[in-house]
Amino acid sequence: DVKVTQSSRYLVKRTGEKVFLECVQDMDHENMFWYRQDPGLGLRLIYFSYDVKMKEKGDIPEGYSVSREKKERFSLILESASTNQTSMYLCASSLWDGNNQPQHFGDGTRLSIL
Amino acid sequence: AQRVTQPEKLLSVFKGAPVELKCNYSYSGSPELFWYVQYSRQRLQLLLRHISRESIKGFTADLNKGETSFHLKKPFAQEEDSAMYYCALQSGGYQKVTFGTGTKLQVIP
Numbered sequence: 001d002v003k004v005t006q007s008s009r010y011l012v013k014r015t016g017e018k019v020f021l022e023c024v025q026d027m028d029h030e031n032m033f034w035y036r037q038d039p040g041l042g043l044r045l046i047y048f049s050y051d052v053k054m055k056e057k058g059d060i061p062e063g064y065s066v067s068r069e070k071k072e073r074f075s076l077i078l079e080s081a082s083t084n085q086t087s088m089y090l091c092a093s094s095l096w097d098g099n100n101q102p103q104h105f106g107d108g109t110r111l112s113i114l
Numbered sequence: 115a116q117r118v119t120q121p122e123k124l125l126s127v128f129k130g131a132p133v134e135l136k137c138n139y140s141y142s143g144s145p146e147l148f149w150y151v152q153y154s155r156q157r158l159q160l161l162l163r164h165i166s167r168e169s170i171k172g173f174t175a176d177l178n179k180g181e182t183s184f185h186l187k188k189p190f191a192q193e194e195d196s197a198m199y200y201c202a203l204q205s206g207g208y209q210k211v212t213f214g215t216g217t218k219l220q221v222i223p
Contacts, residue, residue, distance in 0.1 A: 100205075102148060
């Protein structure tokens with residue numbers, strides 16, 4: 001069974017801090033994704049990566065960056081956290097085999113910026 | 115640009131009643147549609163996908179290209195069906211997924 005693990009379930013940081021959210025998957029998936037989940041807005045894609053060191057902007061990349069140095073790990077970085085980045089963050093991974101394969105999600109990190 | 119619309123934020127039904135969660139999409143190519151579900155305090159997980167044409171937990175969904183819809187249906191709702199449901203459209207070589215805003219299904223005992 002695919003396991004996507006996010007390093008923290010809950011995180012509280014202060015405005016202006018640099019924040020790192022970590023995600024690890026154990027199924028050798030090529031694709032990895034970061035979303036934020038907000039009530040009434042659903043899931044919005046921040047960034048995704050289809051290979052090591054490769055990244056693509058999603059729908060709301062402003063204020064975020066990502067890093068993928070190893071295939072199994074995808075990090076989301078808030079360069080200077082702001083209160084409007086308080087949200088639930090979901091990481092996901094999926095297999096690339098030439099077909100559209102479903103995504104597998106982590107438990108999420110609930111991030112509060114004070 | 116692709117878009118997924120779930121018009122209902124909340125759908126309340128009585129146990130045993132039929133359920134239909136609506137999903138409409140806009141996409142110029144050939145879409146692949148999914149339904150994901152998130153039960154309370156659990157991670158988001160795949161419920162079903164249109165290409166498999168299977169029934170999961172009594173739920174079915176048919177892709178209607180004419181109406182650009184992928185509604186989720188179940189003939190008799192159960193209390194354990196209470197959850198958040200997201201419709202999603204997947205496209206592109208890198209499997210970018212666009213999610214709808216979600217519908218919370220509340221099954222009343």
